[in-house]
Amino acid sequence: MPVSAYGQPTRNKEEDNCLARAVNERRQTEIIMTRTSYSGPLCSLLPGLLLLACGSVAAAPANSRTGDILGCLLTPAAEAEIGSPVVGILEQVLVDRGDSVRKGQVIARLxxxxxxxxxxxxxxxxxxxxxxxxxxxxxxxxxxxxERAEELLLQNFISPQxxxxAVSEAEVAAMRYAQAQEQRMVAREDLSVAHAQLRQRSITAPFAGVVVERYxxxxxxxxxxxxxxLVQLDPLHAEIxxxxxxxxSLRVGQNAQLSPEMQGASPIQARISRVDAVIDAASNTFRVRLVLPNPGNRIPSGLRCxxxxEEGPR
Structure with a gap:
């Protein structure tokens, strides 16, 4: 095995590719274990076996190219457990597991x-x-x-008192009129508060998606x-x-061909939406996120892919 100038062993590109595939497999296994609550011995041993297999490619020729096939796992673009901002008794649940909802749609009421x-x-x-x-x-x-009192005073028909x-009564009446206007403005603010409190009793969907659990x-x-x-399935994400x-060789906006492991599924064009700016020193790897359009939720989340x-500009 070649060594660096500091006497440390170095890896060739094929070893890096193998290590990245092993990290991908480990990440996918962790996601599956998290979603299914399964922690069997096979799941824990698989990533280690893949890492051990990387040691066998040390003598193999390097073959790192943009067209290499990489494994991935499709995940929802967004996922949220929907609750209520206020405490109360649930009166209605308007959707059930498997239902599609629109953003802002009322899905439950207190x-x-x-x-x-x-x-x-x-x-x-x-x-x-x-x-x-x-x-x-x-x-x-x-x-x-x-005003009449002012005229009468000038004609000496009434006393200054x-x-x-009369002037004082006009001033008091003006203040009462202003107070009545302010009270009406306060009533309008109270109405806005009352409507806001009423809206809080309705639970709405924060994004368009599919209901996967009803608790x-x-x-x-x-x-x-x-x-x-609730999960959002259009678009789907794939992290590699x-x-x-x-x-x-990779940049945000670059295209890729993604093939879901589903019968009858054809390759679909995905797009890079995020490239990590930091390399993980321990594994010498970085993560890339792909966005996959999924109109009509035709492709389910959780599929391997x-x-x-595609070759991008250098």
């Missing part, structure tokens, strides 16, 4: 009798114009009375527990571990 009553009362207060109209009429009358009283039934108390689990020797990167 009991909301109190919130609906509060919103109705706030609506009535915000639409009540009688108090403002009465205060406005009183202000306009007091203003006219004060009577004029001052609670109507009547259950919703607190810290999620109600549903590559040897550091490939770093210069194979990828061939």
């Amino acid at each position: 009991m909301n009798d109190v919130e609906r009553a509060a919103a109705s009362a706030a609506t009535q207060r915000s639409e009540n114009r009688a108090e403002v109209a009465a205060a406005k009429a009183a202000y306009e009358f007091a203003q006219r009375k004060a 009577a004029r001052d009283q 609670l039934q109507p009547g259950a108390r919703v607190e810290d527990k999620p109600v549903l689990k 571990v590559l040897p550091a020797t490939r770093f210069a 194979q990828v061939v990167f």
